[in-house]
Amino acid sequence: MDENEVIVKNLRETRYCNGLSCPRCGGIAVKRNGTYRPKNSPGKRQRYLCNDCHKTFGELAFSPLAGTHYPGKWTEYFGCMVQNMSLRKSAKLLDISLSTAFIWRHKILTALQQSPLPALTGGVEQGKSEIQPSEEDSKSAKGIKARNDGDEAPKQGVNRQQCLKQWTRQFHGVSRKYFDHYLFWFLFVDFKHSIPLNDLKLAFMRESFKTPVKLKACQFRPCLNVTG
Numbered sequence: 001m002d003e004n005e006v007i008v009k010n011l012r013e014t015r016y017c018n019g020l021s022c023p024r025c026g027g028i029a030v031k032r033n034g035t036y037r038p039k040n041s042p043g044k045r046q047r048y049l050c051n052d053c054h055k056t057f058g059e060l061a062f063s064p065l066a067g068t069h070y071p072g073k074w075t076e077y078f079g080c081m082v083q084n085m086s087l088r089k090s091a092k093l094l095d096i097s098l099s100t101a102f103i104w105r106h107k108i109l110t111a112l113q114q115s116p117l118p119a120l121t122g123g124v125e126q127g128k129s130e131i132q133p134s135e136e137d138s139k140s141a142k143g144i145k146a147r148n149d150g151d152e153a154p155k156q157g158v159n160r161q162q163c164l165k166q167w168t169r170q171f172h173g174v175s176r177k178y179f180d181h182y183l184f185w186f187l188f189v190d191f192k193h194s195i196p197l198n199d200l201k202l203a204f205m206r207e208s209f210k211t212p213v214k215l216k217a218c219q220f221r222p223c224l225n226v227t228g
């Protein structure tokens with residue numbers, strides 16, 4: 001089993017750690033329904049049938065990796081992201097188009113928004129606009145803070161707003177529309193910055209895979225000049 005297959009197995013176990021359920025309706029009356037082999041993938045994937053909504057789903061359904069044409073490149077792409085690599089550099093490294101790199105980035109970030117992350121305190125200035133943390137983000141922050149009372153307290157003293165402003169400068173032309181996506185990415189990497197790169201990459205993958213989210217490439221329309 002190659003590295004990617006091991007990771008996919010790990011992701012699957014993370015998502016279904018509380019038992020198998022349908023990513024569409026949440027029903028637990030689910031049974032195996034044959035296997036399939038995705039394009040360009042060395043391994044077979046299990047397909048399931050939900051007895052509640054009567055639809056089938058694959059084990060990567062409703063994740064950033066669903067329907068991918070490049071199953072072998074995603075692990076490395078997550079690695080590019082946790083290193084804050086630009087789209088251009090990531091696309092060159094993985095031999096994918098700039099537009100594919102953009103779509104993958106936003107699929108991952110959209111999925112990641114389902115995860116609990118620490119919140120910024122107060123608004124974040126971005127150009128002339130001011131962005132307040134979402135209600136969900138604030139709620140999630142309380143959960144994180146409670147769990148990490150001891151070791152997180154000193155880090156809250158760091159001015160995260162300044163860090164975020166500096167951090168986004170490397171992605172030239174972050175659109176207002178996508179700024180919330182970048183906020184979650186920054187918080188994730190910033191919050192877990194002390195763990196080794198490989199562990200961070202896997203944690204990033206697991207988080208983006210944990211909660212089923214319907215992601216269509218067409219919902220992420222890259223700007224003509226993708227520079228970030």
Ligand SMILES: [Zn+2]
Nearest residue numbers: 022025050053
């Ligand atoms: Zn269902």
